[in-house]
Amino acid sequence: MKPKQRPRNVTASDVARLAGVSRSAVSRAFTPEASIHPDTREQVLAIARELGYRPNALARSLVKSKQGPSSGLIAVVMGEFDNPFQPHFFSQLTQALQAQGRVAMLVMPDAQGSLEEALERLIAYQVEGAIVAAGSLSPEATDAFLALGTPAVLLGREDPRGRVSAILTDNRAVGERAADYVLSRGRQRPAFIGGRADGQASRERQQGFIERLQSKGIDAPPCLSNPDYSYASGFAAAQQLLRDHPDTDALFCACDALALGAMDALRDAGRTSPSHFNLIGCDDVPQAAWPGYQLTTLAQPVELLVNQALDHLMTSIASGRTDAPEVLRLAPEFVQRRS
Amino acid sequence: MKPKQRPRNVTASDVARLAGVSRSAVSRAFTPEASIHPDTREQVLAIARELGYRPNALARSLVKSKQGPSSGLIAVVMGEFDNPFQPHFFSQLTQALQAQGRVAMLVMPDAQGSLEEALERLIAYQVEGAIVAAGSLSPEATDAFLALGTPAVLLGREDPRGRVSAILTDNRAVGERAADYVLSRGRQRPAFIGGRADGQASRERQQGFIERLQSKGIDAPPCLSNPDYSYASGFAAAQQLLRDHPDTDALFCACDALALGAMDALRDAGRTSPSHFNLIGCDDVPQAAWPGYQLTTLAQPVELLVNQALDHLMTSIASGRTDAPEVLRLAPEFVQRRS
DNA sequence: TTGAAAGCGATACCAG
């Protein structure tokens, strides 16, 4: 078998030669609105198909750069996939981008010291814009990205300095809805377990929860925070909670991962019956629906979040402006299960 | 506040002008091996930093394309993130790529009819190579990618036609090790639950399992297969298994997601004590370690898989050849937990 | 070591 050398790339000139037309004609054949005779186009496309020719997106972006960015590259900036909520989110995002004919360039600045490099890559590759999953990123990293001035949209957290648009779930509503559920079950001693104290989402959910409870005459519940949003943290926090406040009869966790951990801790302590204790999470990750858990939770409207984020990003790219940022808070959906 | 227009991109010419040198000099300043006076370089770099200049990777790749591909873009081709094993895998891959100064371009061909488009994008963007997570992809999709002739490495499944290298966990060893565990516990009526019957990984694990059992005098165990590798499928399959073979005393599942589903089904049926029943999974997803599950499993050597895959891909890119493909099977690691 | 000039692949403008 002969060592199949990879053939040099087919260029517009090759196609032009074989089709007996000019390079311009080839270009036009691939431009939908271009004025070209249908027959010519068809013939060019036929030859192109035969040769396996596709316009070089890199070269195209180069010449089009006169009229604004056009690489078709959108950076997706994410931290670790440590929360089971993120993969789902991420795949939705990628597919939505693909549907638009754009390409997702993944940037994970959490590898040691790679933030700097990641930033430079964004510039080097002429990304048109960035979707920043700020919920999974340190505030510093988020800030560094925004300083770039590249059109961007924040997902899951707003920019404290209000420089760019942010799309997020209405976290206060999440907390309030959780409180309503607790109240509707007649609980008197609810508690809250959150993530990092500096996490916007966690804090807002906590506030919504507490304020609604207080407005109904329940004292400020015990609140624990954690270094992260993991199962393990939820497990540990719940154990501590039961130790310090054994009479707790309802628990709202800032995310499902925490809640699932908490549920297992409650189980260990024999505190699982929904008629004596209620547990609520937030996100609606797949595991929440597993028969072993059946976690009551507030679902984030993933599809809506993604679509809105892309909409805003595209607008921002098109207008070339960074001003007039908006903050969109989308309503969560209450999903009642066994807990 | 004035409408902060995004400034036109800084080019090499801008830097050249301000530094009082030629464009060539600027280029050389950014080329490590170039022959340029250290002072000149330093001065250029200083001005560049000041202006926030970075060489346009797209333009660079264009001119360098004479000497072979150089976009720095590596396609990562994946199906859905339906299995909790994939995100971890994926993030490792991305970070490893970043560490090499390359960029991960994500391609998810599972959105309806997007396979075709995804392929075209790969060509258009001059990707240097592709890592194909074939385990999460339909064989047809995998095949279509390979037909492109782009250097590629398969992850999690080998190419039936042997055109490219494949890196995967030694799946027979997985099955054998599972069988050893079952035997060591003195079980007599084991069973197997797999994924799609056409899935290479699932099939090989099954074979390793069965053959080892038979070599020790145990009859061919009942084997169920499923439409996918999900928790739900594992749950349903285990229920059916208990119905059809109520005397089963050990169960090996092709992946952890299936195994976790099975465990919950077993639990419902009161068949969970490790002294009467053993359950084994494969992958070692985070949930397997949760207190509520404590699943005994065979861990895939993720880091090794990723590193090997990249090594092979880079070699294949460098040599520009598609021949001499290898198949690497890496040993799994037995992780004993409560099940 | 340096600058001038050619060219990578494609598109847009301008005559025809």
Added chain:
DNA sequence: CTGGTATCGCTTTCAA
């Protein structure tokens, strides 16, 4: 509708 030509930003000969 069509073909020539300038240009995008950069690297790379080639002389100096």
